[in-house]
Amino acid sequence: MRGYRRYLGAVWIGTILTLLYVPIVSVVLVSLANTRYMRFPHRVWTTDAYGDAVDSFTTWSLHLVSLQIALCVVFLAVLLGTFGAMAFARYDWKGRSLFQRLIMLPIFFPQPVLGLALLLAFSALGITPGWKTAVIAHAVWIVPIVTLVISIRLFGYDTAQEEAAFDLGASRWQVAREITIPALWPGIFSGALFAFLLSWSNLPLSVFTSGADTPLPVWLFSRTATNYSPLVPAVAVIGTLASAMGVILLFALRWLVGRLRGGRSAP
Amino acid sequence: MNAGQKFAAPIALFLLVFFAAPLLIVSWYSFMPPRSFSLTGTPTLANYVEAFSGGYEKPLLWSMLGASLTTLVCALIAWPTAKLLHAHVGRAASVVTALIALPIFISESVRLFGLSMFLMPRGGILAGSLNAWFDIQIGSILNTRLAALLGMIYVYFPFTLFPLLLGVSLIPEDRIEAARDLGAGRWAVFREIELPLAAPGLLIGALLTFVLCLGANAEAAILGGRAVTVISAAIEQRFNYAQDWPMGAALTVLVLIVTAALVWPALRRIDLNRLMHR
Numbered sequence: 001m002r003g004y005r006r007y008l009g010a011v012w013i014g015t016i017l018t019l020l021y022v023p024i025v026s027v028v029l030v031s032l033a034n035t036r037y038m039r040f041p042h043r044v045w046t047t048d049a050y051g052d053a054v055d056s057f058t059t060w061s062l063h064l065v066s067l068q069i070a071l072c073v074v075f076l077a078v079l080l081g082t083f084g085a086m087a088f089a090r091y092d093w094k095g096r097s098l099f100q101r102l103i104m105l106p107i108f109f110p111q112p113v114l115g116l117a118l119l120l121a122f123s124a125l126g127i128t129p130g131w132k133t134a135v136i137a138h139a140v141w142i143v144p145i146v147t148l149v150i151s152i153r154l155f156g157y158d159t160a161q162e163e164a165a166f167d168l169g170a171s172r173w174q175v176a177r178e179i180t181i182p183a184l185w186p187g188i189f190s191g192a193l194f195a196f197l198l199s200w201s202n203l204p205l206s207v208f209t210s211g212a213d214t215p216l217p218v219w220l221f222s223r224t225a226t227n228y229s230p231l232v233p234a235v236a237v238i239g240t241l242a243s244a245m246g247v248i249l250l251f252a253l254r255w256l257v258g259r260l261r262g263g264r265s266a267p
Numbered sequence: 268m269n270a271g272q273k274f275a276a277p278i279a280l281f282l283l284v285f286f287a288a289p290l291l292i293v294s295w296y297s298f299m300p301p302r303s304f305s306l307t308g309t310p311t312l313a314n315y316v317e318a319f320s321g322g323y324e325k326p327l328l329w330s331m332l333g334a335s336l337t338t339l340v341c342a343l344i345a346w347p348t349a350k351l352l353h354a355h356v357g358r359a360a361s362v363v364t365a366l367i368a369l370p371i372f373i374s375e376s377v378r379l380f381g382l383s384m385f386l387m388p389r390g391g392i393l394a395g396s397l398n399a400w401f402d403i404q405i406g407s408i409l410n411t412r413l414a415a416l417l418g419m420i421y422v423y424f425p426f427t428l429f430p431l432l433l434g435v436s437l438i439p440e441d442r443i444e445a446a447r448d449l450g451a452g453r454w455a456v457f458r459e460i461e462l463p464l465a466a467p468g469l470l471i472g473a474l475l476t477f478v479l480c481l482g483a484n485a486e487a488a489i490l491g492g493r494a495v496t497v498i499s500a501a502i503e504q505r506f507n508y509a510q511d512w513p514m515g516a517a518l519t520v521l522v523l524i525v526t527a528a529l530v531w532p533a534l535r536r537i538d539l540n541r542l543m544h545r
């Protein structure tokens with residue numbers, strides 16, 4: 001009986017994972033054709049579409065716009081999120097409970113409607129939408145998420161260390177640099193990772209707020225509605241791999257920073 | 268100002284300027300005369316009257332129905348999944364959890380495009396393979412409401428699962444064993460112990476899924492064809508093509524009211540510190 005239930009559980013999890021990855025595998029399969037009309041299984045399997053995508057100027061400009069937006073969002077989210085997390089989890093203050101709940105509101109908000117509301121507000125104020133307004137829209141949603149991510153780390157933070165350092169005569173800046181920021185660092189790292197990935201892949205906010213600058217997901221969205229061509233899935237695969245590269249780069253950076261820190265404190 | 272207020276100030280200011288103020292502007296716009304482009308007209312309720320008499324209630328109802336169904340199905344699938352993942356702590360479970368989380372970071376437009384290619388009639392991945400290798404011909408559900416619903420379940424399932432996983436981890440194992448020892452059946456354990464204890468996580472997950480689905484438009488656009496007009500599409504249509512900003516603003520405010528009515532009471536009840544501080 002127990003073995004049977006275990007087996008059933010494995011089948012259930014296996015089915016869910018398969019269903020989650022079928023569409024992603026489909027994109028890769030579709031990109032390996034050279035026909036104008038989709039006829040699966042392909043007669044000729046080829047990676048021509050990837051060559052075309054790399055040669056195309058559009059591919060590069062889409063990636064640049066997405067990268068530009070994502071980097072600005074990471075910067076904004078880490079900066080505001082770190083301060084926000086201190087108020088969220090580190091200090092116990094009078095308005096904290098209300099603050100915690102208000103911060104959550106942008107997360108619990110339908111994103112396309114938020115994008116449309118921002119578009120209308122920007123237009124009413126005479127601001128032309130572009131990649132900068134997309135950064136703002138992303139940040140409204142991502143800053144609260146990053147605040148939560150950093151807060152989770154901060155809840156386990158022992159403030160006694162800070163007090164001890166103050167008692168030993170450390171300045172405010174020394175305490176921040178030697179104790180608070182190192183303790184926050186893992187949270188900041190995950191926060192930056194979340195911010196980058198969520199901004200890079202965001203469609204519902206970008207689609208209404210990016211104006212004439214087209215980020216990758218918006219271009220893909222507009223292309224899926226029109227005609228099929230293997231170029232579209234090829235760009236999709238390249239874009240997804242590019243974000244994976246970004247993540248690897250961030251991990252390498254963390255490793256490097258860890259080494260440098262270790263090197264400094266060693267005698 | 269104390270330390271907490273000082274640290275709260277930057278993010279509070281940011282959200283005030285770029286979240287609260289835009290929503291206020293939109294709310295004000297919704298009271299402007301139809302098809303006007305300025306914020307200085309005489310306030311009127313004309314747009315709201317039109318919203319309930321001009322056929323606009325249909326997209327909103329569709330979105331709410333779609334969001335309810337998605338939330339229900341996601342919760343039904345997520346419950347056993349969360350229990351299974353929680354029961355098998357260890358390397359395999361964390362790998363599975365990571366694999367379920369990973370697609371969140373792949374753009375919706377990529378995944379929905381893949382799903383549409385999989386479901387496409389004749390030359391699609393599913394229909395094409397079945398035809399070529401098993402000589403089976405099948406139809407397609409692409410461009411129907413069902414396809415849009417499947418797309419939403421597919422995209423938003425992780426948003427139900429992860430908060431629920433947090434909730435399920437709040438159930439002490441000995442509590443369930445104690446109930447079993449006292450003769451409680453599986454249903455009684457579920458209803459009297461598991462569900463109430465996991466409720467905060469379930470509530471957050473269900474709420475998040477519902478609210479995100481309420482605005483979802485990519486699923487209906489890519490998978491649903493023209494079978495259904497969702498509320499976001501209706502608002503966009505008013506903004507961009509009809510050039511009727513006040514009407515679009517009024518529809519936005521209706522979504523805002525539905526969202527706030529659901530989210531705020533629930534958020535007030537949940538003890539965030541307890542849920543996050545473990």
